[in-house]
Amino acid sequence: MNRTALRGTFPDLRVDANRDGIVDLSGKSDERLEDSQLALFLPNLDDDAKRCGPGEDLYSDALFGNDYDPKVDRRLLTCNDAQDDIVNGSRDEQDLARIHALPLPDVVDRATVVVSGAPAGAVRLFIRQGGQLRAFNPATEKVPVQALRNGLELLLEGRDIIRDNSWDGSVRVSLYLPSGAGDSVRLRVAPLLLQHTLQHSQRVLLSPYKLLSREQFEELYKDIPEYLYEDYVSDLQFFNMGYGEFRDTLNAARRSARVKPGLKELNTNTDRWTQDIFEPAYASVPGADGKPQVMRILIRSAQLWRVGGRAVFSLRGPDVGVVQQFSTDLPATVDQSLNSLGNLDAVPAHTAHGVHYPNGRILLGSGE
Known part of the structure; x- marks a missing residue:
């Protein structure tokens, strides 16, 4: 498929497929090939806003393991940071993986996003609208027309690490127009070392x-x-x-x-x-x-x-x-x-x- 020839009429999703830290929207460096490596995303388990203090007394229920709760x-x-559905500042935003769609200036109807391949609750999506980020639930809402025309930007948040072999850490994000035209990208949660x-x-x-x-x-x-x-x-x-x-x-x-x-x-x-x-x-x-x-x-x-x-x-x-x-x-x-x-x-x-x-x-x- 000649992706360049289809620009503006067919969904074209981009992620950091070549792992250089930048999502290339103008060139071909992030166009996916069959043998390309997957873009990476982080398990967003930190506390960038410092709102998760452990409490005044960690051990009020226990004395050296006795009667612990x-x-x-x-x-x-x-x-x-993965437990809430907001982006906790610019530092938290850096922990999210960007997914871009090239602008579709002539689109007239909303589009559907499908997330697959990951266990329920393993990832969350955010969408940028009017310069602001908000949680986006693909199960209950569609992508607004204006976001498609401007160039859709989604951010993927990892909510956990890989804990066993029931999940290999990968997730597929797909964008479909009402016509059935669509595109998909795959990402993988960064391994724990x-x-x-x-x-x-x-x-x-x-x-x-x-x-x-x-x-x-x-x-x-x-x-x-x-x-x-x-x-x-x-x-x-x-x-x-x-x-x-x-x-x-x-x-x-x-x-x-x-x-x-x-x-x-x-x-x-x-x-x-x-x-x-x-x-x-x-x-x-x-x-x-x-x-x-x-x-x-x-x-x-x-x-x-x-x-x-x-x-x-x-x-x-x-x-x-x-x-x-x-x-x-x-x-x-x-x-x-x-x-x-x-x-x-x-x-x-x-x-x-x-x-x-x-x-x-x-x-x-x-x-x-």
Whole structure:
């Protein structure tokens, strides 16, 4: 099909098919071929407007995993930029993938948009009208004639990561005129990659040395009346011997690595194992300025009882999101210690035994 000859009479959708960060509306660089790669879009899980504070007390329902309420964990997850149907400022707009249609100056009727290939709720569309962006529901509305004449602009928002093999991350967006003429584009959600040790460190985190208050202690150990608060304080001081030296050494390593922000303490309740509660990852797409548009995604460990993991939500903000996935009905006999994310790491790109791994490999510890 000669797409150039059909311009202005036949829908011509464009996305960033060549992944240079720009949707080409005048040339052919973003015309799709059968073997072309798919344009990418981000899982928009950050909080660009900083409206998702975790609350005054992450742990009001739990003391070191006792009597925790899973509803709190679900509530913490349900605030990010993909959870509402507005674009939260210009920074949020940069996290959306553009879909353009070349102008159809002679069109006289509204057009239909069809989204297919993705699970329900996995993506959302926005439309630009009169210079403003608003949510567009293709199931209940059609594209206005004036938008078609001016050149339709849609923005695609990813609302989740790929979680299992039931979805490969791709989505098809199609535009159809009443005549039946149409065009389609396909996009894919950017893959989630784990951070590895050759990447530059930007922040160093640790859990502070923390004592339970007497009130918290008495509630936690109410069934062991012979265990006194003074004994607990003495025990904790013993277990935390060397903490000051550890902190000083870690801070010296931070300075040596030229990480400018100081050590950041996470309020992990009484959980001291910072590396176990989450794993840093990221997704990225090409940016219009030649720099990648990066979304950091913090993966919380799959340990619902580990309430200290809620601290990861205090890190959510612009270009930083959080994901979690739990099983709430595991038998008590199941050992979940292998789900501690200190048990998982990534090695950078390398070649081993004649096989090249351009994105590195994930290492996961196992039992016997």
